[in-house]
Amino acid sequence: MDGFDEDLVNALKDVVRHGNWCCVGEKRNFKPGCTKLYSEDGEHVVLVRTEDDGFWAMDSSCPHEGGPLELGDIEDLGNGKLGLICPWHHFDFCLETGISSTGLQNQVYEVRVVQEKVYINTQNMLSLSPVPEDSSVPSGTLPLEAPIPTTSENSLCFWARKILCTPDPKEKVTLTQEVQERWNSGKITEVGEAAPPAQPWRKDNLTVVDPKKMKRGRGGTLASRIALLHSLANMEQWAIDLSWDMIARFSNFRLSTGEPLPLQFFNDFVKVAGDEAKHYNLMEQRLTELGSYFGALPVHNGLWQSAKDTSHSPLARLAVINMIHEARGLDVHPQTTSRFAAQGDDGSVRALEVIYSEEITHVAAGLRWFTYICREQGLDCLATFHEMVKKHFRGYLKPPFNTEGRKLAGMTEEWYVPLVRPSS
Ligand code: FES
Ligand SMILES: [Fe+2]
Numbered sequence: 225m226d227g228f229d230e231d232l233v234n235a236l237k238d239v240v241r242h243g244n245w246c247c248v249g250e251k252r253n254f255k256p257g258c259t260k261l262y263s264e265d266g267e268h269v270v271l272v273r274t275e276d277d278g279f280w281a282m283d284s285s286c287p288h289e290g291g292p293l294e295l296g297d298i299e300d301l302g303n304g305k306l307g308l309i310c311p312w313h314h315f316d317f318c319l320e321t322g323i324s325s326t327g328l329q330n331q332v333y334e335v336r337v338v339q340e341k342v343y344i345n346t347q348n349m350l351s352l353s354p355v356p357e358d359s360s361v362p363s364g365t366l367p368l369e370a371p372i373p374t375t376s377e378n379s380l381c382f383w384a385r386k387i388l389c390t391p392d393p394k395e396k397v398t399l400t401q402e403v404q405e406r407w408n409s410g411k412i413t414e415v416g417e418a419a420p421p422a423q424p425w426r427k428d429n430l431t432v433v434d435p436k437k438m439k440r441g442r443g444g445t446l447a448s449r450i451a452l453l454h455s456l457a458n459m460e461q462w463a464i465d466l467s468w469d470m471i472a473r474f475s476n477f478r479l480s481t482g483e484p485l486p487l488q489f490f491n492d493f494v495k496v497a498g499d500e501a502k503h504y505n506l507m508e509q510r511l512t513e514l515g516s517y518f519g520a521l522p523v524h525n526g527l528w529q530s531a532k533d534t535s536h537s538p539l540a541r542l543a544v545i546n547m548i549h550e551a552r553g554l555d556v557h558p559q560t561t562s563r564f565a566a567q568g569d570d571g572s573v574r575a576l577e578v579i580y581s582e583e584i585t586h587v588a589a590g591l592r593w594f595t596y597i598c599r600e601q602g603l604d605c606l607a608t609f610h611e612m613v614k615k616h617f618r619g620y621l622k623p624p625f626n627t628e629g630r631k632l633a634g635m636t637e638e639w640y641v642p643l644v645r646p647s648s
């Protein structure tokens with residue numbers, strides 16, 4: 225038996241032995257490059273065919289911030305191995321191991337080609353076209369009362385709406401800081417109620433692209449730093465809006481006792497909005513210092529999609545935005561700062577450290593109000609959290625986790641470890 229036959233027999237034995245090999249089609253259907261394969265559990269896969277006819281597979285959602293790896297480039301990593309480069313911030317992922325030089329790691333899958341058919345070793349069914357979404361309306365455990373009236377200029381919600389409808393990020397920041405000062409000094413006296421806009425306003429000159437389509441050009445190290453700072457400034461602008469949206473949208477929420485959320489809830493989210501305004505300024509200032517500006521590159525509205533998916537329930541919103549997305553920000557902080565540090569960009573590192581310490585308090589605020597509402601409603605906090613995340617956040621959570629940072633926010637492992645993909 226020659227080598228090929230032996231391989232074939234071994235591969236076939238494996239296919240028979242384990243039920244986890246999924247045939248994704250004829251080899252000739254896959255041109256060199258990347259093909260996205262859709263998984264029923266939302267954790268889609270990218271199949272890579274290299275010029276030398278090698279086949280590799282890994283999760284298509286980048287472990288950094290979910291960038292679309294199927295739109296990435298395949299490059300020589302300089303160590304004799306090939307890697308997939310994420311189009312959003314250019315993190316590299318070795319095709320063989322999924323390991324990135326940034327310290328992150330992506331899940332890889334074994335691929336076999338047997339009798340001209342491609343097999344991937346995964347627990348899920350994969351297909352070339354999207355699995356139809358569950359069309360059922362998300363069922364919030366806590367229905368909101370509608371419609372929401374708009375109240376006087378002396379209310380926090382009046383200003384929350386006003387800031388959401390302010391397209392210029394600089395004005396958004398200034399107004400946020402003024403309102404924070406007036407709220408803290410007692411010049412704004414009531415929470416009030418106001419309907420937030422369907423979507424926060426944005427300046428016309430900002431090029432918004434589908435998060436899936438966003439692809440940044442290659443560049444030297446300065447260009448990639450600018451791209452990263454630009455995407456962080458965009459996230460901070462969304463974070464300002466998400467805080468005000470939280471305030472306005474849930475101002476008419478009532479606990480099962482009939483009571484509104486306590487004043488401290490609004491104090492906390494005014495503080496978060498003020499922090500996010502500061503973070504936007506820090507990122508924008510670094511962009512200027514590096515010779516760029518906010519708006520120079522396209523941006524995406526991926527974070528707003530999560531906000532829309534959770535607009536029916538404060539529990540879902542707190543879970544997905546504060547306890548999943550913001551906690552993920554803590555996880556990637558060490559890799560992000562090390563990229564700037566490696567290039568001697570101390571100014572950006574200092575700005576990122578300020579942001580990091582305040583983001584810990586945002587995760588803590590999310591956790592505090594999530595547990596508060598659960599207890600008031602007689603719900604099991606952990607079980608409700610896991611249920612909300614599975615329902616409103618597609619895919620699994622990806623290690624490595626910043627266990628230390630999460631712990632400082634009060635988020636211990638029992639919150640997030642059960643949301644990691646179970647090993648087969
Ligand atoms: S999302 Fe992939 S490198 Fe940032
Ligand atoms: Fe922030």
Ligand SMILES: [Fe+2]
Binds near residue numbers: 463500550583586
């Ligand atoms: Fe934040």
